[in-house]
Amino acid sequence: MLPPTFRSRPRLAAAAMALAMALAACSTGSTPAPSAAASAAAGSTAPVAAGAAVTIQDFAFSPASLTVAAGTTVTWTNQDTAGHTVTADDGSFASKTIETGGTFSQTFSTPGTYAYHCAVHPNMKATIVVQ
Numbered sequence: 001m002l003p004p005t006f007r008s009r010p011r012l013a014a015a016a017m018a019l020a021m022a023l024a025a026c027s028t029g030s031t032p033a034p035s036a037a038a039s040a041a042a043g044s045t046a047p048v049a050a051g052a053a054v055t056i057q058d059f060a061f062s063p064a065s066l067t068v069a070a071g072t073t074v075t076w077t078n079q080d081t082a083g084h085t086v087t088a089d090d091g092s093f094a095s096k097t098i099e100t101g102g103t104f105s106q107t108f109s110t111p112g113t114y115a116y117h118c119a120v121h122p123n124m125k126a127t128i129v130v131q
C-alpha cells in the first residue's frame with residue numbers, strides 16, 4: 001500500500017488535468033463556430049455554380065422563382081405524370097413538350113427577369129431571375 005501523500009498527489013494532478021482539458025475543450029469548442037459561420041456566409045456570396053435545376057411536379061415549377069448568376073445553365077426535369085413545356089412569356093426560349101422523366105436546358109447569359117409558363121397548361125407560371 002502507498003502512503004497517503006502518494007495517493008493524494010495523483011488525484012490532484014488528475015483533477016488539474018481534467019480542469020485543463022475542460023478549459024481547452026471549451027476554448028476550442030467556441031472558436032470554430034464563428035469561422036464556420038463566416039465561411040458559410042462567404043459561400044453564399046460567392047458566384048453561383050454553373051448549373052441550376054427546376055423540377056416540374058404536380059403541374060407546377062419548383063422553385064417558382066429561381067435566381068441564378070449570368071451564364072448559368074438551368075435544367076428543368078419533368079417529374080410529373082403529364083407532359084409540360086418551358087416557354088418564355090416573351091418567346092425568347094421554348095422547349096418542346098417535355099415528357100415524364102425528360103429534361104430541358106437553357107443557358108441565361110443576360111441579366112434580367114425571365115417569366116415563363118407551360119404552353120399546355122398556361123396556369124403554370126414561374127420566373128428565372130438572372131443577375
Ligand SMILES: [Cu+2]
Binds near residue numbers: 083084085119121
Ligand atoms: Cu404543363
